Amino acid sequence: MTKVKSNPESRSEEVEGPDGGWGWVLLAALFVSTSLVFGLMRSLGVFFVEFVQYFEESSQAVSWISSTGLAAQQFFSPLGAALCNAYNARLVVMTGGFLAGLGLILASQATCLAHLYLTMGVISGLGWGLVFTPMVATVMANFTRRRTLALGLAFSSIGLSSFAFNPLFQLLVEMYAWRGALLILGGLSLNIVACGALIRPKQRSEAPAKVDPDSRSSCVAQLQRVSSYLELSLLFERPYVTYTLAISLLNAGYFVPYFHLVAHSRQAGFSEYQAAFVMSAAGATDILGRVVSGWFADLRHFRLIHLLSLWTALAGVFIMLLPVSSLSGSYVALVVISLLYGFCSGALTSLAFAVVPLIVGVERMMGALGLLQLIESSAGLLGTPLSGLLKDITGNYMASFMVAGSFPILGTLTMATLPHYFSCTDPPPPQRRSLDDKDKGLNSELEQMNSLPSDTSNRSAE
Amino acid sequence: MSASWKQLSSQILLLLISCRHINTKTSSPTQPPLAPITPLKTDVRSIVLKGESHTEKMELVNPVNLTLECTWTGNQNKLPNITGYWRKDGEEIQNSRLSVQFHNGQYNIQQVFSIVSEENLGNYSCVFGNEAKISFILEAPQIGEERDKPIISYVGDSAVITCKMDDAKPMPNTWNWYRYNGTEKEQIFVAAEPHHYEIINKERKTRLVVHNLTEADSGLYYCGAVYAIGTTMSHVELKVITFMEPLKPFITIVVEVVVLVAAILLYERSQSKKKATAGDGTTADQKNMLPQGDDNATEGSSSMRQRKV
Numbered sequence: 001m002t003k004v005k006s007n008p009e010s011r012s013e014e015v016e017g018p019d020g021g022w023g024w025v026l027l028a029a030l031f032v033s034t035s036l037v038f039g040l041m042r043s044l045g046v047f048f049v050e051f052v053q054y055f056e057e058s059s060q061a062v063s064w065i066s067s068t069g070l071a072a073q074q075f076f077s078p079l080g081a082a083l084c085n086a087y088n089a090r091l092v093v094m095t096g097g098f099l100a101g102l103g104l105i106l107a108s109q110a111t112c113l114a115h116l117y118l119t120m121g122v123i124s125g126l127g128w129g130l131v132f133t134p135m136v137a138t139v140m141a142n143f144t145r146r147r148t149l150a151l152g153l154a155f156s157s158i159g160l161s162s163f164a165f166n167p168l169f170q171l172l173v174e175m176y177a178w179r180g181a182l183l184i185l186g187g188l189s190l191n192i193v194a195c196g197a198l199i200r201p202k203q204r205s206e207a208p209a210k211v212d213p214d215s216r217s218s219c220v221a222q223l224q225r226v227s228s229y230l231e232l233s234l235l236f237e238r239p240y241v242t243y244t245l246a247i248s249l250l251n252a253g254y255f256v257p258y259f260h261l262v263a264h265s266r267q268a269g270f271s272e273y274q275a276a277f278v279m280s281a282a283g284a285t286d287i288l289g290r291v292v293s294g295w296f297a298d299l300r301h302f303r304l305i306h307l308l309s310l311w312t313a314l315a316g317v318f319i320m321l322l323p324v325s326s327l328s329g330s331y332v333a334l335v336v337i338s339l340l341y342g343f344c345s346g347a348l349t350s351l352a353f354a355v356v357p358l359i360v361g362v363e364r365m366m367g368a369l370g371l372l373q374l375i376e377s378s379a380g381l382l383g384t385p386l387s388g389l390l391k392d393i394t395g396n397y398m399a400s401f402m403v404a405g406s407f408p409i410l411g412t413l414t415m416a417t418l419p420h421y422f423s424c425t426d427p428p429p430p431q432r433r434s435l436d437d438k439d440k441g442l443n444s445e446l447e448q449m450n451s452l453p454s455d456t457s458n459r460s461a462e
Numbered sequence: 463m464s465a466s467w468k469q470l471s472s473q474i475l476l477l478l479i480s481c482r483h484i485n486t487k488t489s490s491p492t493q494p495p496l497a498p499i500t501p502l503k504t505d506v507r508s509i510v511l512k513g514e515s516h517t518e519k520m521e522l523v524n525p526v527n528l529t530l531e532c533t534w535t536g537n538q539n540k541l542p543n544i545t546g547y548w549r550k551d552g553e554e555i556q557n558s559r560l561s562v563q564f565h566n567g568q569y570n571i572q573q574v575f576s577i578v579s580e581e582n583l584g585n586y587s588c589v590f591g592n593e594a595k596i597s598f599i600l601e602a603p604q605i606g607e608e609r610d611k612p613i614i615s616y617v618g619d620s621a622v623i624t625c626k627m628d629d630a631k632p633m634p635n636t637w638n639w640y641r642y643n644g645t646e647k648e649q650i651f652v653a654a655e656p657h658h659y660e661i662i663n664k665e666r667k668t669r670l671v672v673h674n675l676t677e678a679d680s681g682l683y684y685c686g687a688v689y690a691i692g693t694t695m696s697h698v699e700l701k702v703i704t705f706m707e708p709l710k711p712f713i714t715i716v717v718e719v720v721v722l723v724a725a726i727l728l729y730e731r732s733q734s735k736k737k738a739t740a741g742d743g744t745t746a747d748q749k750n751m752l753p754q755g756d757d758n759a760t761e762g763s764s765s766m767r768q769r770k771v
Contacts, residue, residue, distance in 0.1 A: 054622070187719075
């Protein structure tokens with residue numbers, strides 16, 4: 001308590017806050033766990049071919065496995081956030097890693113497709129949900145000035161690991177058939193447990209204050225507690241709702257090129273290899289974009305929210321330009337626009353999460369991220385089938401890309417309605433409002449306890 | 463019967479198409495056919511050679527009396543008489559040598575072959591006096607996609623081996639499956655072991671399902687597409703492994719994870735113990751931290767404790 005760095009009222013994140021030290025170790029842990037979650041999810045295509053042959057199901061039925069897994073990951077994100085608020089992040093991440101591995105290990109014994117939905121979809125998806133949001137929130141809490149760069153570096157693992165995992169999984173399937181390969185993948189996923197063990201637990205200071213001293217274990221009190229863990233009160237705050245809406249709109253259009261670019265290139269008359277190269281090129285600039293935008297954002301020349309709006313708007317524009325560029329039949333134009341799109345889409349991913357603590361404050365970030373993941377995922381679920389439907393109706397991809405490109409632009413416009421958007425400096429991050437706001441004494445004690453986490457991590461960084 | 467009419471008409475169509483590109487000269491046979499006249503269908507294939515050699519592949523489905531005709535424009539010598547003969551699979555066919563006249567600017571030789579069964583298929587060549595050669599490769603429709611990597615399966619599991627005939631090629635009458643048992647290909651009969659094997663034939667595709675795999679089931683399996691003229695084969699290797707195989711790398715990885723987690727937790731405990739023994743500037747809060755630091759190893763019950771405090 002002797003080391004309260006600054007006056008709580010005029011706290012600005014530039015002055016206090018951890019940056020580096022143990023944070024870099026956590027960043028490495030996030031790198032590994034993100035690649036084992038999303039990189040693994042993206043490379044499951046190798047297994048789907050085997051499943052189609054073994055179970056004699058259509059490839060559409062088999063692709064539901066990864067849809068279920070992704071949906072479960074996003075659906076259980078608020079649960080993961082709430083559990084971190086209730087207990088500690090280390091326990092949650094280690095449990096999540098164990099569940100993710102368990103799901104894959106059980107999947108190796110599957111005898112029908114339904115087993116795979118349950119194990120690879122639900123159980124592993126639950127595990128991934130318990131892993132991703134807590135780890136991201138923990139890393140973000142451990143960086144302040146270099147937060148965006150840290151996120152950019154961590155998320156670049158997704159692209160890099162998909163490059164590495166595809167041939168690796170192919171090799172595993174050739175050596176051990178899909179059962180053995182899934183078993184080994186389950187083992188690899190258990191490494192997330194080791195990543196989770198690296199989290200140094202810090203107590204959640206607000207939790208004791210939230211619990212009424214004379215708490216009756218009645219439904220109302222329990223619900224109050226649960227809603228505070230889930231940060232449901234955020235849903236009533238305009239800045240957060242605005243931001244979530246903007247990100248959801250972005251999500252609706254964001255995935256369309258990943259699903260339809262190859263088909264569109266083939267339809268425009270390019271060969272299979274050319275179409276695949278376009279995707280790979282976009283993927284490569286995606287990785288580059290994440291890291292560069294993270295580094296650039298931390299130079300603090302511009303506000304994060306402005307940079308995010310810029311990348312989002314550009315991404316929307318480039319999505320719209322994609323069908324236009326191939327209209328003229330020029331392969332170079334298509335490749336260039338895809339490269340630019342890849343860069344912008346990677347750039348905005350680094351920033352999308354980094355803006356959240358600026359809106360809701362570092363303490364509520366965990367729950368905020370969980371809710372954000374859940375809400376944005378539903379928009380993502382709607383966006384891709386819509387573009388497919390447009391393609392079926394009109395016969396080509398022009399309409400679907402146009403509509404898909406308009407979603408991020410709408411998102412940018414929504415972001416512009418955030419409070420203090422047009423000012424040149426960031427507004428001060430919001431103070432934590434406790435539910436019983438009357439007690440000023442309790443409030444000031446809260447402020448002092450808020451500084452504790454930074455103390456803890458500073459000491460552990462020594 | 464309609465199937466074979468389809469095949470005959472497709473053969474004639476093939477011939478007509480080849481006529482667009484190749485000069486055909488049908489001259490009367492210079493020699494009586496080698497085989498006795500049987501009620502087989504007849505077919506003619508003619509090639510004109512402009513260079514030194516040419517190879518022509520022919521897919522045969524049904525037995526046929528096939529007339530192969532070779533025409534050669536000759537070289538600069540333009541001898542009036544040269545010897546021509548036929549070869550099958552590299553060996554000269556008996557009594558096929560004859561003298562060929564240089565007539566209308568070309569040498570012409572033709573022969574009727576009775577292609578009835580599999581041993582009649584092969585590489586037939588007409589040779590003009592050791593200089594020019596036209597080869598006709600007669601074969602039944604080959605199975606296109608062959609899987610070069612072995613199929614891996616586990617003991618007790620079922621393995622599915624499939625073979626497919628291209629859509630462009632004629633449909634086989636039926637499919638047979640064979641197993642290589644070290645010396646020869648042995649046909650698999652489902653009736654002999656109905657619980658072990660299952661063969662499902664569906665026109666162009668065939669599936670062999672082997673249930674209750676044992677390690678003895680490993681080996682080469684052949685699927686044969688049966689046509690009236692013969693059977694074409696394609697092979698796939700099946701490898702049966704026990705679950706021990708992937709279990710070994712799996713156990714290695716699990717051990718590695720356990721070691722890592724233990725190392726991380728022990729390191730953390732030793733770090734916090736160091737801070738405890740350092741003992742300078744410890745405030746009451748830091749003393750509160752220490753038991754928490756120790757309790758971290760016991761899976762996070764610390765925060766629970768903290769809340770009760």
